[in-house]
Amino acid sequence: MDFLEIxxxxxxxxxxxxxxxxxxxxxxxxxxxxxxxPQLLAILAVGSYLLSLIIHWLYCSEINIxxxxxxxxxxxxxxxxxxxxVGVDRSVSIxxxxxxxxxxxxxxxxxxxxxxxxxxxMIEHRVKLMCAEKWLVKKDDRFYCTNKAIWLARxxxxxxxxxRLEDTG
Amino acid sequence: xxxxxxxxxxxxxxxxxxxxxxxLIKWKSNSMKTMLPVFLxxxxxxxxxxxxVGRYTAPDILAICSLVIFFWFGYMEAFSMICRGFSLHIIxxxxxxxxxxxxxxxxxxxxxxxxxxxxRKRLYDLRDLRLVDIDGDIVKIRRPFGxxxxxxxxxxxxxxxxxxxx
Numbered sequence: 412m413d414f415l416e417i418x419x420x421x422x423x424x425x426x427x428x429x430x431x432x433x434x435x436x437x438x439x440x441x442x443x444x445x446x447x448x449p450q451l452l453a454i455l456a457v458g459s460y461l462l463s464l465i466i467h468w469l470y471c472s473e474i475n476i477x478x479x480x481x482x483x484x485x486x487x488x489x490x491x492x493x494x495x496x497v498g499v500d501r502s503v504s505i506x507x508x509x510x511x512x513x514x515x516x517x518x519x520x521x522x523x524x525x526x527x528x529x530x531x532x533m534i535e536h537r538v539k540l541m542c543a544e545k546w547l548v549k550k551d552d553r554f555y556c557t558n559k560a561i562w563l564a565r566x567x568x569x570x571x572x573x574x575r576l577e578d579t580g
Numbered sequence: 581x582x583x584x585x586x587x588x589x590x591x592x593x594x595x596x597x598x599x600x601x602x603x604l605i606k607w608k609s610n611s612m613k614t615m616l617p618v619f620l621x622x623x624x625x626x627x628x629x630x631x632x633v634g635r636y637t638a639p640d641i642l643a644i645c646s647l648v649i650f651f652w653f654g655y656m657e658a659f660s661m662i663c664r665g666f667s668l669h670i671i672x673x674x675x676x677x678x679x680x681x682x683x684x685x686x687x688x689x690x691x692x693x694x695x696x697x698x699x700r701k702r703l704y705d706l707r708d709l710r711l712v713d714i715d716g717d718i719v720k721i722r723r724p725f726g727x728x729x730x731x732x733x734x735x736x737x738x739x740x741x742x743x744x745x746x
Binding site for chain 2: 435447500509533
């Protein structure tokens with residue numbers, strides 16, 4: 412009985428995750444790029460779990476699902492997927508691998524790599540994003556931290572001191 | 581619900597376990613060698629706590645494993661941002677200099693190391709992970725994993741209509 416219960420709980424968690432992925436792909440192909448981000452992913456995750464609960468209640472309510480186990484399982488799958496998503500979206504390393512993949516024979520010299528993905532472009536793209544998300548504000552071609560960025564930066568410096576981290580970046 | 585609360589409370593102590601253990605064994609806190617014993621100790625504490633409250637059915641074990649992985653990866657993501665976060669380092673650089681222009685951000689990135697340093701560091705990290713080979717100025721993607729990750733990233737961006745990334 413325990414084995415059947417655990418298998419059904421795992422299946423429920425996986426089914427909900429598949430539902431989340433389907434919604435994610437459909438929504439991402441339709442919405443404005445400005446709306447895409449971890450917040451929308453979180454909304455889709457919550458919506459997927461609620462929909463799964465409704466489907467379970469309507470069609471197979473006699474099956475006992477241990478939601479205190481299914482929900483954490485679903486949360487782990489969403490969390491792992493979110494790491495992947497943010498990595499693909501923001502990671503410098505993954506972008507470099509993508510450029511190398513597209514290059515002839517999978518190789519580039521440093522100048523060629525910089526022409527496809529320059530440091531200046533890296534910074535400009537990221538700074539634009541941070542201005543849009545209100546971490547930075549631009550005045551007279553100079554960038555300043557907003558209040559929330561100041562707090563985040565101070566917390567970061569304190570954490571680096573706590574962990575004795577050097578040479579980060 | 582009790583299980584979730586207990587594991588959540590233990591998870592608050594992950595940073596202290598991490599720092600404490602790394603100082604005890606005298607390894608750098610951002611080294612992978614330190615992460616594994618910290619994770620195993622955290623995992624053990626969670627299971628011990630669950631056993632002490634008498635929760636050890638199969639669904640309980642599934643819940644504990646899921647919660648442990650959830651909190652651990654959440655912590656790893658936050659820690660990774662502190663160590664390598666591109667945006668975070670830009671914010672810190674700007675705070676330390678009050679304001680910066682784009683050119684100054686390039687030159688001052690990560691305490692004055694500059695953006696060239698970042699690119700080289702990322703390339704060396706990829707080489708250490710055996711995803712690329714570096715021969716002088718030539719960078720070549722390695723089979724199979726470098727190629728697979730590069731392709732997976734491009735496919736995902738195409739399917740989800742994301743930008744170029746990075």
